[in-house]
Amino acid sequence: MNLKELIYFLTKNQAILHYNISTLEQIKAGILAVKETKIPLIFGVSEGERNYLDPALVKDIIDFYKKELPIFLNADHSKSLETAKQAIDLNYDAVLFDGSELDLTENIKMTKELINYRGDRNILIEGEVGKIEGKSEIQKEVEIKKENLTKVEEAVKFVEETKVDLLAVSIGNIHGITEQEPELDFERGREIARAVKIPLVLHGASGLSLEKIKKCVEIGFKIIHFNTEFRKIWKEKLTEELKKETVTPYKILEPVVEEIKKKIVYYQFQFFEK
Ligand SMILES: [Zn+2]
Numbered sequence: 001m002n003l004k005e006l007i008y009f010l011t012k013n014q015a016i017l018h019y020n021i022s023t024l025e026q027i028k029a030g031i032l033a034v035k036e037t038k039i040p041l042i043f044g045v046s047e048g049e050r051n052y053l054d055p056a057l058v059k060d061i062i063d064f065y066k067k068e069l070p071i072f073l074n075a076d077h078s079k080s081l082e083t084a085k086q087a088i089d090l091n092y093d094a095v096l097f098d099g100s101e102l103d104l105t106e107n108i109k110m111t112k113e114l115i116n117y118r119g120d121r122n123i124l125i126e127g128e129v130g131k132i133e134g135k136s137e138i139q140k141e142v143e144i145k146k147e148n149l150t151k152v153e154e155a156v157k158f159v160e161e162t163k164v165d166l167l168a169v170s171i172g173n174i175h176g177i178t179e180q181e182p183e184l185d186f187e188r189g190r191e192i193a194r195a196v197k198i199p200l201v202l203h204g205a206s207g208l209s210l211e212k213i214k215k216c217v218e219i220g221f222k223i224i225h226f227n228t229e230f231r232k233i234w235k236e237k238l239t240e241e242l243k244k245e246t247v248t249p250y251k252i253l254e255p256v257v258e259e260i261k262k263k264i265v266y267y268q269f270q271f272f273e274k
Contacts, residue, residue: 004165007166015223018076019042019264025253027043040071042073047079049076055075073094094126097111097125100132108158115163115164124165125166127166129168129169130149138232144172164198165199166222167199184216202224204225207228233259
């Protein structure tokens, strides 16, 4: 089953976990989780993450396991057409063109160009309207400006004109984890979902309560992005393991993989229950 079919087969309470990676042990944790759960997982690589790994190498690694597992690869937050087109040429399963910092007209124009470039290839294109604040780090606080949240009419115009497959929006969700849990504008989310009629993508689920995320799933967010929470587990567990006597990398890294895997399994079951 390809990613598009999978998304359209999801029930009202189901969504797919999107998990960002930039190291081999993060990839391994995701692979082991899916081997255990048999639940689909999307691996995400932002421009920084995929440049670190090499955009072609990470595709080959995911393809290696894809023969037997329901896993997918997304070129997350591609800020330029060049990197987005590169991911299309490498046949990633999905590409997010993030034109959220451009004005709407320019965002539409560039996203459309990418849709044309994709042509009839079986690759999902995600667009982004509205500004998702923050970065995938632990931050004290992030200011959320109401005027930067996605406007329903802008989302509709964007989807109608670009014909994107998926839409990332801002309803108060932020990248990263802050001391206070962000408040989400569910009503706006509901209105957007109803109006655009395509699956929405929830960015910045790290630091959000399960209750809030599940409400988003019900509204129509079908892909749930987690990054910072897993980065935090990676660093904390690694720091702990590095204090041990051994100098053998796999002995140090194995418990890190296990710790991340447990959390992936946990979220996969949370969002994929029937
Ligand atoms: Zn994101």
